Amino acid sequence: MDAGDAAWVMISAALVLFMTPGLALFYGGMDRTKNVLNMLMMNFWCLLTIPILWAVIGYSLAGANGDDFDKKYIGSLDFAFLKGLGISGEDGGATLITLVFLAMFAVITPALISGAVADRMKFSAWAIFAPVWMLLVFAPVFKWIYGGWLGSRGSLDFAGGTAIHVNAGIAALAVVLVLGKRKGWPTEGHPPHNMPMVMLGTGILWFGWFGFNAGSALAANGTAIQAFLNTFLAAAAGGLAWGVVEKLRDGHFTNLGAASGIVVGLVAITPGAGFVSGMSPIYIGLIAGVVCAFAVGLKNKAGYDDALDVVGVHFVGGLVGSLLIGFFSSPDYFGSDVKAGLFEGGGLSLLGEQALANGATIIYSFVVTTLIALALKATIGLRVDEETEVGGLDLAEHAETAYHGTN
């Protein structure tokens, strides 16, 4: 492996690792004082368990190894327990750095779901849900999108718009439908307890997302540079668009609106980061920012309690971004193996493939996630008791308190 490529992918992997604590702060600030530590630990739990599970079997099942690239639906068991993987072969470690880079994605994908289940899910249930979901949902969908039956048809997903954001977003909906609403929702408000924490988390996510998207080139090349620029521009456009919508609709330009829009811009550019150029990332960010500023209101109308808007931000943002590749993808820059979008003279073919890839992901993820949630509900139970919910999960589930009034 070229030294420059190796250096960039290692740095990118570290950047993506940092996104999970960033996400924890983003969610934790939006949560209430009595549940913030539970939120942080749901995210850190993914950092504790998924890396080991990835090494044991996840990487192999996800078919992320080059030898499994052409598998259609699921990887293999050939690389379980890191069998045969090392730096002594001719790739000089390229396989290992790819393995660790993708492990970061396997960590943050289930972590995304934590925002939806805030304030009421038993930690023991989450502790089983997150790793099981990674194996049963993330790993196969990853294979379908990258080299499997959906990817080989020509659908595009540069850094995980479908495989990560649509996948986790629809799973979040499935879990909250089984889990039920929080006590008092929606009549009793659950406003954010610490907006500065949300803004800090947003900054960390934006910073880490350069690794997420530009690192997904798996090389220090022109595509990585384009993805880097696209990530930068789409985030700014998304934050601006969401904030302006709130200013016009509700009267004020809010911190939470700007932060949510930045994340939506990042989510939306993820699938197309290495396939669009020029002004396209700005258009994608603006469109996603406006759409999602309205999409987060759906839960109130439809009556599902997606506490911190994982559906409105990650599912809708990822879906919008993924479908927009069908319009903006430009093979002039990214090679003839990339289909052109509608605006780049490619017709509707790519848009159709994007719709199919997302549709298949949505159905599979929703169904399997529902089954996992139902199984947990029937066995150890998904939900804390009412006393814990009212008193807060921090004390009851972790015997800790985030903020002591004195001392």
Next chain:
Amino acid sequence: MKLITAVIKPFKLDDVKGVLKDAGIQGLTVSEVQGFGRQSGHTEVYRGTEYTIDFVPKVKFEVLVDDADVDRIIEVIVAAARTDKIGDGKVWVTDVDQIVRIRTGELGTDAI
């Protein structure tokens, strides 16, 4: 001996503290409190959803005075805390039976 208690707008605390020092007051106790009066609460909007915050943050302070000083002290507090807008707060006075300065054991007005 009287206890003067006042609930005022938080940003007026420094002004009130200043005039009380000028008026010869040796000490007071301050707490951050929440409540509602005619001003009631306010609304906040997060991701398009409105939340009503029923309680308004205020500052409460308590100061012990000799009977002879009560009217003068109330007057300077009211003058310093007034903005003429809703939510300026209230001042009230209660009787105090006994005061003890813990360090010296002094009693009554000597302990003020």
